[in-house]
Amino acid sequence: MDRKLFVPVSKEDLAQRNISQLDFVFVSGDAYVDHPSFAAALLCRLLESHGYSCGIIPQPDWKDVEAFKVLGQPRLAFLVSGGAMDSMVSNYTANNKPRSSDAYAHGGVAGKRADRAVIQYVQKIKQAYKGVPVLIGGIEASLRRTSHYDYWSNTVKHSILLDSKADLLMYGMGEHSIIQIADLLASGVPAREIKGVKGTCWFTGKESELPADAIRLPNYTEVSKNTPESKELFARSYLIQEQNTDSINAKVLVEPAETRFVVQEPPSDPLTTEEFDAIYELPFTRTWHPMYDGKAENGKTGVPAIEEVKFSLASCRGCFGACSFCAITFHQGRRIQARSYESLLKEAKLMTADKDFKGYIHDVGGPTANFRRDACDKQAKAGACPNRDCLGSDPCPNVKVDHTEYVELLRKLRQVPGVKKVFIRSGIRFDYLMMDKDKTFFEELCKYHISGQLKVAPEHVSNNVLKLMRKSNHELYEEFAREYKKTNEKLGLKQYLVPYYIAGHPGAGLKEAIDVALYLKKTGFVPDQVQDFYPTPGSLATCMYYTELNPHKEGPDGRLEKVYVAKGGHERRLQRALLQFNKRENAGLVKEALQTAGRSDLIKVLLSK
Secondary structure, eight states, rough: GGGSSSSOOOOHHHHHHTSSSSSHHHHESOOOOOOOHHHHHHHHHHHHHHOOOEEEEEOOOOOOOOGGGGOOOOEEEEEEESSOHHHHHHHHHHHHOSSSSSSSSGGBSSOSSSSHHHHHHHHHHHHHHOOOOOOOOHHHHHTSSSSETTHHHHHHEEHHHHHHHHHHHEEEHHHHHHHHHHHHHHHTTTTTOOOOOOEEEEEEOGGGSSTTTTEEEHHHHHHSSHHHHHHHHHHHHHHHHHHOOOTOOOOEEEEEETTTTEEEOOOOOOOOOHHHHHHSSSOOSSOGGGGSOOOOSOOOOOOOTTTHHHHHEEEEOOOSSSSSTTTTTHHHOOOOOOOOOOHHHHHHHHHTTTOOOOOOEEEEEOOOOOOOOOOOTTHHOOOOOOOSSSTTTOOOOTTTOOOOOHHHHHHHTTSSSSSOEEOOOOOHHHHHTTTOOOOOHHHHHHHHHSSSEEEEHHHHHHHHHHHHHOOHHHHEEEHHHHHHHHHHHHHHHHEEEEEEEEEEEETHHHHHHHHHHHHHHTTTTOOOOEEOOOTTTTOHHHHHHOOOOEEEHHHHTEEEEEOOOOOSHHHHHHHHHHTTSSSSGHHHHHHHHHHHOGGGHHHHHOOOO
């Protein structure tokens, strides 16, 4: 494909376009794929649509300062992102072992992005160009914007804004804030003087510059000491931050750190449907850059991450499910943003013209596929409730359950000429589905939108653990499973459920893992894959993992309630083995786990064929 159709990545590209100096250079931890699912492409296309010139340096060699000079010094600023995933999550498994591949790299080859990529990239840019403004954003910056527990070093780290020495941090999805910041920079406002922009964090050494109405978080020095007292402070700080993630009702937060203060402005406003549509209709080529047509070190071409999204439709953003182990609330918020039928149909028709399209739309969804509108009418005016979950083990009675719009969208997509089948592969929130008295979506889901099996995430069978996960209770999952079976029998279809489970989540010990194993034995389903709990920045479960406290629950003495946490690789392996007790290689671990838990009576039960 013609390189001129892509955002520039080389000096040759700049020469072809007669660009002597770019306004922005975007340094990304991902390979460059020109598709709206990739932040570098989306934000650069958005900036271009507002008249700014942009270039991308994808996956630069972080050991070589020259790699950051390939597009020259930008007129306004460097933009830095670690990529679609936190670089440490991208590079290491939950057991802290190096990953063997990276879907966001050329050919899927591992090792192409730096550990702690945002910090590494900013340091090299500052070496390359003294005094150049550097703005950081993306998942890695967003979820590390204040003091955070870092699993890989087992320490509490500063805001990444301070550790990276960047000039400004953009958190969340960034479309609103990046344009506002670009306009301020273009008008001559220095990056370090930009304050008051929603969805940003800035820092100062002067207390006199702090907003008068800001909420003061505990000092970094106090939350990072690794003592029982500091862990309680960390948990209480997390709770304040969690309560201030809505653009309507959030307050400015200030976190002292030694002699400086990190100031977090309230989150950006959600995109309107018109804005969401317009962004996804920018002139993306929807494929990887031609530089990846050649063979990678492993002999493969292209960028594997495009495979799942190329023929998928992003219908929505945000999630009011707020699972404890997920940081979507911290990054995208609980308010739902949705694209219009017209925009999604237009994109579906574009797909059918692609030579590689086989008639199958792989997904129509987002963080939760069956959310298309806010949880209740109140949210549009007052924002998401800071102290009330919408779903979970105690669903809010004000939740408005309605799949009508989603059903209509799916029906329209099925009618697009050239489309054979429309799948739903992003998560279905089955508790929300079960709350719907109208079974139209349930029936059409089974009839049209799965092929043989539906993947769902009950996550556990212990209601105590599920409550900590902010998931519905186990009895509701069993009710859903019965309804699913009954619906498929009614339709004359043989289709199955594939449930996902997490091992080692806070609150889960060997007893709870045994409960899952016995349930799996009883139902005759033992999963091929089990997710080890991964303490990634920004989630409630990670806060519980580090502090061994529940920020949402105080005891009679006013102290936060303790939570059992499986720490250390060995117990985590025992829990995982229990959930996969049928694997021959796990027999020794299963036996050890049962003996440790005082349940030797179950050895024959679980290990017998």
